[in-house]
Amino acid sequence: MKIRDLTLYRVDIPLHVPYVTKLQPQGIKSIDTFVCEVHDEDGRTGVGDATILPGYTHETLDGGWKFCLEHGERLVGMDTEEAKKSLDPYRVSDAHAVSALQVAIEMMEGNALFDLPDEDVEVPILGAVNTKVLEEIPDEVNRLIEKGHRTLKVKVGWEPAADLNRLEIIQKANAGRADLRVDANQGFSREDGIKFATGLHPDGExxxxxxxxxxxxxxxxxxxxxxxxxxxxxxxxxxDINDVERAGEMDGCGFVKLKISKLTGVDLLKQGLDRIRELGMTPVLGNGAASDVGCYVESCVARHTIDNAGENNGYLKNREHLFKELLPFRNGSIVLSKNFCPELDHDTVNRLKIDEARFAPVQA
Structure with missing residues (x-):
């Protein structure tokens, strides 16, 4: 199978509410996302994407886009296996950009991880407790649980005492109905991290x-x-896998989270998740800042590999979606249906695009 043509889009997807973390205290109001669409000679199509958030990675938006442009043009006309192999040297240095290209190729190839059963599959995802207004916490927690979420995420990483106080209020509102995940997003110093971690009262939640x-x-x-x-x-x-192995040697590390944009392909992602389990830890999957393309891809892998709530809930935070069909959400889960068609809505993509490049063989 050869790559007949390849189109790159850089789109700016607005969020419902700003995405606030210690690294982005002013809040991210939109996500700058690269999208790759490929076709082969028989008209088969594949789509991949990646979102680079400053501060979360050594990669940069401009560097990632430049990589996509340079290598996207080079991949046209290549056999798909040759194309994927040519990306190997860049899987750590330019992981996000590589992922956008490779996932599109894998989807076009009909990778078995994208095969869906005849009956719908529900892939549970978590809900995020976002409000910093303490009086609003009980209502937000109740709304999330009413939507079917059985795992909730809480952002911390500012000041240990205040974070612990807010978390205690969330725990009281939750009353054991959902599991809680607490995420500092690299926000603590060693001293503050220890202070916060030793102040946690899990109570099984x-x-x-x-x-x-x-x-x-x-x-x-x-x-x-x-x-x-x-x-x-x-x-x-x-x-990469070397980092997974390093985490496996860390006392007290019970979980490792992977994302398609870091592991750079669906087969490599599955291998990484399997390796986490082999090392005696629990794998977690998903990106909370992503388009519906990335959330769909991670759900397809999750149904084979994950037995806990995915973190690939990013598309629920977005005001615009890139697929023609809305990726279904029901009872706290992404619903994978055999009838779902992962096809780009080019009208929406064109409305959101910052830049575009199309590469095809030069006609004689």
């Missing part, structure tokens, strides 16, 4: 404490994990 310290600072993350009252989950520090 708090499932994990995610990425306490800066992604490069493995020693500080390990120091927090060693004393935390709940297992730590590594996220931003993880880029």
């Amino acid at each position: 708090i499932q994990l404490f995610e990425q306490p310290c800066q992604k490069e600072d493995w020693d500080s993350n390990a120091a927090v994990a060693a004393v935390s009252n709940v297992p730590v989950m590594m996220d931003e520090s993880i880029y």
Whole structure:
């Protein structure tokens, strides 16, 4: 199978509400996303995407887009296996950009991970408790649970005492109805991370404490994990299997989260998730800042590999969607249907696009 043509879109997708973390205290109001669409000689199509958030990775938006342009043009006319192999040297340095290209190719190839059964499959995803207004917390928690979410995520990483106080209010409102995941997004120093982690009162509700310290600072993350009252989950520090292996050696690390944009392909993502389990940890999957394209791709992998709530809920935060069909959501889950067609809505893409490039063989 050869790549007949390849089109790249850079789109700006607006969010319903700003995405606020310690790394982005002013809030992200839209996500700058790369989308790759490929076709073969028989008209088969594949779509991939990637969203680079500044501060979450060493990659940059302009660098990622430049990579897509340079390598997208080069891939046209190649056999798909040759094309994927040619991306191998860049899977850590330019993971997000590689992922957008490779996933599109894998979907076009008809990778078995995209095969869906005749009956609908529900892939559970978590809900996020976003409000910082303490009086609003009970209503937000109730709304999320009424939507069917059985796992909730809470962002922390600002100041340990205030974070613990807000978390306690969330726990009281939750009253054991859902598991809680607590995510610092690299926001704590070692000292504050230890203070927060040892102040947690899990009571069976708090499932994990995610990425306490800066992604490069493995020693500080390990120091927090060693004393935390709940297992730590590594996220931003993880880029490839070597990082998974390193997390497996960390006392107190019980979970590792992977994303398609880090592992750069659906087969590689499945291998990484399987390896986490082999090392005695629990794999978690999903990107909370992504388009419906990425959320669909991760759901297709999750149904084969994951037995807990996915974090690929990003598309529910977006005001615009890239597929022609809305990716169904029901009872706290993404619904995968055999009849769902992962086809781009080009009208929406064109309305949201910042840039575009199409590569096809030069006609004689």
